Amino acid sequence: MKRIACAFLFVFASTAQAQAQTAAPDPADPFPSTYQRPQSAPLAITGARILTGTGAEIANGTLLVRDGLVEAVGEGLAVPHGYQVIDARGRWVTPGIIDAHSHLGANSAPSTPLSSEANEGVAPNTAEVWVEHSVWPQDPQFRLARAGGVTTLLILPGSANLFGGRSVTLRNVPATTVQEMKFPRAPYGLKVACGENPKRTYGSRGRSPATRMGNVAGFRRGWIEAADYARRVERARTNGGEPPRRDLQLETLAGALNGEILIHNHCYRADEMAVMLDMAREFGFRIRAFHHGTEAYKLAPQLAREGVCVATWASSWGSKMEALDAVEENAPIIHQAGGCAIIHSDDATLGQRLNQEAGIALTAGRNAGINISDGEAIRWITSNPARALGIEHRVGTLEPGRMADVVLWSANPFSVYALAERVWIDGAPVWDRADPAYQRPSDFLLGQPGQEAAR
Amino acid sequence: MIRLLATVFLLLAALPARAETIAIVNARLLTMGPQGEIERGTVVVRDGRIAAVGANVAIPTGARVIDGNGGILTPGFIQADSTLGTVEVSQVPASADRATHHDSISAAFDISLGLNPDSILLPVARLAGITRAVVTPLYDDRGNRRLLFAGQAAVIDLGQRPDMVTRPRVAMVLEMGESGAERGGGARGAEIAALRALIDDVRHFARNLALYDRGAGRPQTLSRTDLEALIPVVEGRMPLIVRVDRAADIREAIAFARAERLRIILDGAAEGWRVADEISRAGIPVILDPMSNLPHSFAELGATMENAARLHTAGVTIILKTGSGVAHRARELRYGAGNAVAYGLPYEAALAAITINPARTFGVAERIGSIEPGKDADLVLWTGDPFEPLSQPRAILVRGVEQPLSARPLDLRDRYRSMN
Numbered sequence: 001m002k003r004i005a006c007a008f009l010f011v012f013a014s015t016a017q018a019q020a021q022t023a024a025p026d027p028a029d030p031f032p033s034t035y036q037r038p039q040s041a042p043l044a045i046t047g048a049r050i051l052t053g054t055g056a057e058i059a060n061g062t063l064l065v066r067d068g069l070v071e072a073v074g075e076g077l078a079v080p081h082g083y084q085v086i087d088a089r090g091r092w093v094t095p096g097i098i099d100a101h102s103h104l105g106a107n108s109a110p111s112t113p114l115s116s117e118a119n120e121g122v123a124p125n126t127a128e129v130w131v132e133h134s135v136w137p138q139d140p141q142f143r144l145a146r147a148g149g150v151t152t153l154l155i156l157p158g159s160a161n162l163f164g165g166r167s168v169t170l171r172n173v174p175a176t177t178v179q180e181m182k183f184p185r186a187p188y189g190l191k192v193a194c195g196e197n198p199k200r201t202y203g204s205r206g207r208s209p210a211t212r213m214g215n216v217a218g219f220r221r222g223w224i225e226a227a228d229y230a231r232r233v234e235r236a237r238t239n240g241g242e243p244p245r246r247d248l249q250l251e252t253l254a255g256a257l258n259g260e261i262l263i264h265n266h267c268y269r270a271d272e273m274a275v276m277l278d279m280a281r282e283f284g285f286r287i288r289a290f291h292h293g294t295e296a297y298k299l300a301p302q303l304a305r306e307g308v309c310v311a312t313w314a315s316s317w318g319s320k321m322e323a324l325d326a327v328e329e330n331a332p333i334i335h336q337a338g339g340c341a342i343i344h345s346d347d348a349t350l351g352q353r354l355n356q357e358a359g360i361a362l363t364a365g366r367n368a369g370i371n372i373s374d375g376e377a378i379r380w381i382t383s384n385p386a387r388a389l390g391i392e393h394r395v396g397t398l399e400p401g402r403m404a405d406v407v408l409w410s411a412n413p414f415s416v417y418a419l420a421e422r423v424w425i426d427g428a429p430v431w432d433r434a435d436p437a438y439q440r441p442s443d444f445l446l447g448q449p450g451q452e453a454a455r
Numbered sequence: 456m457i458r459l460l461a462t463v464f465l466l467l468a469a470l471p472a473r474a475e476t477i478a479i480v481n482a483r484l485l486t487m488g489p490q491g492e493i494e495r496g497t498v499v500v501r502d503g504r505i506a507a508v509g510a511n512v513a514i515p516t517g518a519r520v521i522d523g524n525g526g527i528l529t530p531g532f533i534q535a536d537s538t539l540g541t542v543e544v545s546q547v548p549a550s551a552d553r554a555t556h557h558d559s560i561s562a563a564f565d566i567s568l569g570l571n572p573d574s575i576l577l578p579v580a581r582l583a584g585i586t587r588a589v590v591t592p593l594y595d596d597r598g599n600r601r602l603l604f605a606g607q608a609a610v611i612d613l614g615q616r617p618d619m620v621t622r623p624r625v626a627m628v629l630e631m632g633e634s635g636a637e638r639g640g641g642a643r644g645a646e647i648a649a650l651r652a653l654i655d656d657v658r659h660f661a662r663n664l665a666l667y668d669r670g671a672g673r674p675q676t677l678s679r680t681d682l683e684a685l686i687p688v689v690e691g692r693m694p695l696i697v698r699v700d701r702a703a704d705i706r707e708a709i710a711f712a713r714a715e716r717l718r719i720i721l722d723g724a725a726e727g728w729r730v731a732d733e734i735s736r737a738g739i740p741v742i743l744d745p746m747s748n749l750p751h752s753f754a755e756l757g758a759t760m761e762n763a764a765r766l767h768t769a770g771v772t773i774i775l776k777t778g779s780g781v782a783h784r785a786r787e788l789r790y791g792a793g794n795a796v797a798y799g800l801p802y803e804a805a806l807a808a809i810t811i812n813p814a815r816t817f818g819v820a821e822r823i824g825s826i827e828p829g830k831d832a833d834l835v836l837w838t839g840d841p842f843e844p845l846s847q848p849r850a851i852l853v854r855g856v857e858q859p860l861s862a863r864p865l866d867l868r869d870r871y872r873s874m875n
Contacts, residue, residue: 109750140750196546298871317864318576318783320546327868348749356790359844367847368868416793416842445750450702450729450757453765454798455748 031132033182035171038428042066044079045408048088053095053382053397057375063093065404068427073398086422092413094378095398096151096405096425099351100311100385101264101291101344104142105135105170105178106155109348110444119158120165124202124209124218127190127256128248129165131157135178138442141348144455146172146431147439148352149407149420152183154389156291157191159266160201162209162218164191166252167264169389171425174442187390189288190256192219193266194276195322216275223283226253262288262390268322270295277306289388291344294326297333304339309388311342313350314361331358331380332365332372340387343380354381359414374414403427474502474855478514482523482836485803487530487811488825498528500832503855508826521850521857523836529806530825531586531833531853533610533813534785535742536696536722536776539580539588540570540611540619545783553780554595555606559678562685564606566592567623576782577613578862583786584841586833586853587612587621589817591696592628593780601638603650604629607684608696610819612833614853625817626694626720627685631711632704633754643704647711653677654715657685694718694816696742698779701754702729709737720816723747723779724766725758731769740772740816744779745795763808764799774816775808793842805842831855 026032043065050061052073062077063070079085106118117134120126135155145153151172157164167189170181194215203210209218229250236243255261263280267273267290280287289309290296294317296303296310303310310330317326327333331341343358345351362377386396395403404427411418423431432438433454441451477500484493490508499507499515506515514520543550552571555564570590580588592606605628610621630638631646639646656675660682666672667679675682687693697708700723712719721727722742727734734741745763750756759765766773775795777787792805800808814824822831832855839846851858 110752110756144748297868300871315784315787318544321544324544325864325867327864329868333868333872349746352748353746353794356794356844360790363844363847368872414845416790416844417797419797445756448750448756450726450759453728453757453759453761455759 031130031179031182033184034177034179035173035182035184036180037068037426040068040424040426040428042071042080042083043086043404043424043427044083045086045088045093045406046079048091048093048408050093050398051375051378051413052399053379054399055373055376055379057373061093063398063406065406065424065427068404070398070400070402070404072400086408088408091421092409092411092418093398094149094407094409094413095382095396095402096407096423097149097354097381098152098154098385098389098396099145099150099345099354100154100289100342100388101346102145102153102155102351103158103346104145104153104155104348104351105137105139106131106157108136108139109141118156119160121158121160121201124161124198125163125222125249126157126161126165127163127222127250127252129157130168131155131165132168132178132182135168135170135181137175137178137181138444140442140445141351142172143174143439143442144348145351146423147420147433147455149355149409149423150351151405151407151423151425151430152386152389152391152395154189154264154385156189156264159191159193159197162193162198162215163222163249163253164193166261167191169391173425173430174440183391187260187262188252188255189262189264189389190252191264191266194272195266195268196320197266212272216279219279220282222253223257223279223285226250226257227283230254230257257283257285259286262388264289264291264388266291268292268294270298273299273303277302277308288390289342292323292346294323294330297327297330298325300334300337300339303334304337307340309340309342309384310334311344311385311388314343314357314364328361328364329368329370331361332368332370335365335372335376335380336370340384341380342384342388344385355409355413355418356416362414374412378413475857476501476515476518477521477832477852477855477857478518479521479523479528479834479836479850480514482526482528484508484826485527485529485806486826487807488827490827495525498826498834500834500852500855503832505826505828505830505832507828521836526849527837527839527841528826529584529835529837529841530810530823531835531851532584532788532809533824534580534585534588534776534781534788534809535774535813536591536779536781537588537785538590538593538780538782539576539613539785540572540574540590541566542782543571543574543576554593556595556597559681561602561606561681562604562627562677562688563680563683564592565609565624565684566590566606567609567611567620570611570619572615572617572619575863576785577615578859579783579864580785581613581851581853581858582848582860582862583789584835584837584848584851585613585785585788586835586851587823588785589625589813591626591780594630601640603638603646603653604681604685607693608817610817612853614856614858621822622817622819624687624693625819626696627688628696628698630698631708632699632701633752634698643707647707650711651715654689657682657689661686661689688717689715691716691718694720696720696722698722700725700752700758702726702757704754705730706733709733709739712739713737725755725762727771728759728762728765729757731766731771734766735770740774740812741766742774742776744777745775745791745798745800746777760794760798763795763805767800767804772812772816773804773808774813775805789842790844796842
């Protein structure tokens with residue numbers, strides 16, 4: 001606990017330093033986070049039904065938050081003097097929702113001829129692009145996600161390319177620059193896409209990949225080049241020779257090979273996931289999560305053994321052949337097999353209601369005889385995505401020492417009637433359904449018609 | 456005579472496959488009809504129709520009894536603006552019959568022809584309580600076609616019988632506003648000018664059929680089949696589904712309909728709440744997606760989750776849908792209704808918006824939309840509140856025939872669960 005607190009002090013100190021621009025730029029972090037936790041009074045939420053994100057459910061729970069961190073959580077805790085007390089009897093509390101698959105800011109609203117910024121769809125390998133350079137912090141959709149309890153998002157490049165580029169992990173706070181939203185010290189991710197999208201994008205232009213075998217050849221070519229680059233960098237480092245010229249594409253791929261950059265793999269079909277897992281062994285990398293993973297239920301025990309998360313939906317199916325075999329019970333089946341199931345959005349509308357989507361999956365599972373508790377199921381949108389993003393020791397649960405990302409729900413979060421009444425990030429309020437101050441539109445919508453209704 | 460024979464044939468064909476007498480007892484009835492809500496009641500089904508509804512209804516001898524166990528019985532839901540029965544896999548063109556890019560068939564495209572009762576999507580939607588759908592043509596814009604009309608919608612049932620059409624040609628589909636502007640040559644005003652000229656053409660054609668038969672009519676931009684298809688529209692017998700979102704475009708559509716004496720149904724209407732009183736005064740029903748709150752275009756900057764509630768408060772007849780031309784995701788209709796309730800729509804209004812309102816709007820309320828004696832027995836028995844993901848259907852009847860609670864995704868689930 002103390003050690004975690006110390007770590008945070010360090011983060012905030014270094015953040016402040018970066019913002020003051022007194023330090024020399026860090027070559028490994030050229031666009032550093034300038035996110036700063038706002039000051040906030042100590043907070044006590046009492047009388048709530050709390051799903052902690054660890055699997056536990058506390059019936060009459062108290063949550064204490066201090067200095068932006070969870071201080072304590074439990075039944076019948078005494079509230080120390082000087083805490084702002086919120087009486088949450090009859091309501092529910094969960095960790096902040098984490099959307100493990102979002103394109104907010106990159107595919108922003110309104111949709112215009114030039115607003116599509118998620119796919120650098122000009123070459124099958126664009127590992128050199130960083131999606132944070134496409135993110136428009138004024139995208140009005142960030143606020144809508146906040147109203148749905150989303151406190152952290154993984155923004156990914158699209159799936160047109162085999163190697164789509166780097167992801168970025170964002171705190172869902174109003175901001176002027178993307179750096180102000182960047183989750184401090186969150187690892188980078190690399191978007192990798194199998195299946196129909198890359199082969200359609202490039203096959204239709206008469207170039208490779210035009211088939212799934214072309215996809216795999218393209219992946220292997222990329223990893224071979226990256227491994228070679230990494231060897232040359234390492235040789236120069238140990239022998240003191242001239243390092244190869246910096247190559248942003250190979251730098252990212254080499255980072256993915258050595259595990260510093262987490263691999264987020266868009267992949268629908270079970271057979272393709274199995275091929276990707278073999279490829280990972282061939283080149284010695286690990287896949288952090290399969291995204292969409294429509295057919296993961298066909299491979300659930302193996303995916304659990306391999307420790308790969310699966311970020312999926314309950315409802316989406318049938319748009320294309322590789323999505324035809326989707327089942328609502330995908331997440332429950334993965335969960336039951338001991339795997340890391342995640343409900344993600346990939347969609348600005350669904351991203352406002354990940355809690356309900358998890359509820360749909362949960363019910364489908366129960367109907368199939370897979371009895372998962374509410375406390376376990378909330379992990380699909382909290383601690384499990386935190387694990388996929390590599391920030392599981394910092395957010396995703398309400399354990400003492402975790403960053404205090406909290407949602408207060410009007411009802412059971414798996415209900416269609418549940419609304420996020422209040423949301424905190426790092427213990428600071430970012431959303432209050434009853435207070436217009438937290439509902440201000442982004443710059444784009446300011447002064448536009450029709451903003452007086454609640455969104 | 457031929458018409459009489461055809462009618463007899465249709466009546467015979469309309470009989471359900473297994474006309475069983477069924478009594479659903481011990482259920483909370485949300486009838487959406489004159490009987491309102493019955494806390495604990497019975498519904499008797501005979502010959503595919505509802506025979507009796509009430510708290511004290513005798514169970515006919517020989518009837519099969521379904522015990523509601525205190526669950527909720529609703530009319531089957533009606534999914535408006537859907538493409539059920541016309542598509543299997545969205546991105547496989549050969550499996551989709553939702554749109555035409557034929558040069559001389561736009562308004563004439565009749566989606567009730569060529570439907571697929573064996574579609575694997577129908578059981579999936581049915582498991583969400585949907586027993587009927589308004590199947591509505593989409594536009595096919597391959598080759599930058601500038602079709603003004605997408606074609607004609609139909610009401611179908613999801614009972615997977617060969618004759619799945621409840622009523623063909625219930626409405627014509629037209630895009631106005633932002634998308635319509637593109638069809639009109641890039642500007643909203645251009646589309647309206649084109650539409651006026653076209654309606655005048657149709658009226659001329661309708662008045663002078665003999666002239667056109669002799670090949671002496673005036674030159675027309677539309678084919679003869681398209682002109683014929685539009686006659687009921689210009690005569691106000693067939694409503695026009697006008698897809699439009701911006702408040703100003705809604706006003707324009709209302710003015711256009713008034714000037715041309717057309718009957719319209721607004722579809723989309725993301726900013727409908729901003730002109731709710733005008734829509735209400737004009738007596739125009741609105742089909743809307745209650746989840747549509749993204750400022751996705753300049754025509755939807757005022758989109759809000761409160762649209763349904765605010766339109767209802769203003770006295771507008773609303774119909775809830777799930778996205779546009781929905782098929783695979785039709786099953787989310789009931790959750791959308793629940794979300795509309797969470798944002799202020801009264802519960803009963805939400806239920807009406809997926810049952811009796813679409814039935815009335817599309818001219819099939821004599822047969823469906825409520826639990827009333829004489830209507831088709833489209834009934835769904837739920838374990839709890841049908842808007843909640845946590846509730847599931849326990850029994851589904853389409854035209855009095857109990858449907859299996861199965862679907863291909865459930866078969867897949869069970870296959871792999873037994874293997875793993």
